[in-house]
Amino acid sequence: xxxxxxxxxxxxxxxxxxxxxxxxxxxxxxxxxxxxxxxxxxxxxxxxxxxxxxxxxxxxxxxxxxxxxxxxxxxxxxxxxxxxxxxxxxxxxxxxxxxxxxxxxxxxxxxxxxxxxxxxxxxxxxxxxx
Numbered sequence: 077x078x079x080x081x082x083x084x085x086x087x088x089x090x091x092x093x094x095x096x097x098x099x100x101x102x103x104x105x106x107x108x109x110x111x112x113x114x115x116x117x118x119x120x121x122x123x124x125x126x127x128x129x130x131x132x133x134x135x136x137x138x139x140x141x142x143x144x145x146x147x148x149x150x151x152x153x154x155x156x157x158x159x160x161x162x163x164x165x166x167x168x169x170x171x172x173x174x175x176x177x178x179x180x181x182x183x184x185x186x187x188x189x190x191x192x193x194x195x196x197x198x199x200x201x202x203x204x205x206x
Contacts, residue, residue, distance in 0.1 A: 127154050145169075 119128040133148045146167040153162035161176040170188030177183055177197070185194040193204040 121156075125154075125156075125158070127156075128152065129154070 115132060117130045118126045121127050129152050131150050131152075133145075133150060135145060135147045137144050146169050148165050148167040151162075151164040152160040154160045159176070159180075163172070163174040165172045170190075172185065172187040175184045179198070181199055182197050184196075186192070187194070191206055195202045195204070
């Protein structure tokens with residue numbers, strides 16, 4: 077009789093522990109994931125080559141022409157050959173989107189704040205403005 081009481085008591089304790097653990101799992105799964113923070117983000121392929129990246133470029137002055145550039149956020153999507161055929165930039169001076177063709181002399185560029193669409197196809201230039 078004493079063994080049966082002991083087994084019943086252990087069963088009740090085990091059930092209590094199971095309920096407690098299940099309650100802990102439920103509350104842990106309801107939490108949101110923490111924010112990923114950093115100065116840059118790179119996505120690489122199976123060979124370790126960068127295929128996409130987001131960077132914050134600091135404000136700078138060009139050494140070539142002395143032109144000042146504002147701090148800029150840039151998103152680059154890179155093809156298997158290492159060319160970035162898609163670039164998206166944003167700064168206080170406006171935003172730009174660049175879509176390149178097969179060669180560097182074929183692309184479409186949409187820039188702000190003037191909202192200009194520039195199309196270049198093998199040396200032929202066309203600017204479209206509102």
